[in-house]
Amino acid sequence: MKLIDLIYPKNRIVSIVGTCKNAGKTVTLNEIILQAGEKGIPIGLISTGRDGERRDVLTETEKPPVFVRKGTIITTVENAIKPEHAGIEIYSVTDYNTPMGRVVIGRVVEDGYVEISGPYSSRTIKAMCEEMMSFGAELVLIDGSLDRRASAAPFVSDGTILATGAALARSQELVIDKTLHIINTYSIPQAExxxxxxxxxxxxxEGKTGLINEDLSITYVDTLTSLRSGSLIAQALTEDTRYVVLSGSATADTLKDIMQNAKSEITILVKDGTRIFIPQRELHLLQKMGLKLNVVDAINIIAVTINPYSPEGYYFDSAAFLENMRRAIPDIPVYDVMQGGNGYEY
Known part of the structure; x- marks a missing residue:
């Protein structure tokens, strides 16, 4: 089964998130674009940052370009529309400004290379995805990144492809371990x-911190943010507290303060897995303390893609890397996009 068959038609908006730079995110994006083209699926493209440029502006490393077919709907910025790229018919000039100019939406009028870009705000990303669908896209792909995880939030996308690879660490075992931690964070169970x-x-x-009591009454805690507010939240806990709801992020320090002062069994609730920022070691320690962590909205991880090559010059044996990753996460399909991303066997 090809990657596109897992994605479409079940999902209309899909984010592609990398575990690190050079994890193979753009290669994954290109593979999905290619497979969608083979099936005649009209697509839209948007990025939470910038993709398609030939060289990374931060690391100065070479990047794979983004090639699209005529008719593709893209979101980009004015200064990323270049003479050497595919021509674009502009449909909409948005009110969203970036250092590279206004964000625009248009249709590619010829096969060729493009740069895609877009806003950082999850609400704006969602709105632009819907606008691209109104212009004819049946599947919208969001080029995301781990440091801008909003695109993986269920509010924004129907599902997420996680790209990982050798650039994450120098050993297969460590890459798999770190990837598993991200998957486990994204897979925190939904409140029943x-x-x-x-x-x-x-x-x-409402953007507040609240305690849900046994009788389902709510006690609000006066905090500006959930970050570094564990002691304030802890002071408000009573024997009737059953749930602590954090409107912002869940961090190790905040959860530790809450857990150490809980007067009864409680569950911490956050919006979704993109709001959880807890290192692997700290999460294990909190779980040993009895941490119960749930989300309001669960993230749908459609598949994991792997890239066995690192720009630093080292690489893994492709077949062994694929087999080991599949063994580590048997419930999620894994594809080697460097080999074409085909033929996952169930």
């Missing part, structure tokens, strides 16, 4: 009770 999810959603929408 619908009424609890609804109450938590309301607290998060």
């Amino acid at each position: 009770r619908g009424e609890i999810r609804d109450l938590a959603e309301g607290i998060i929408e």
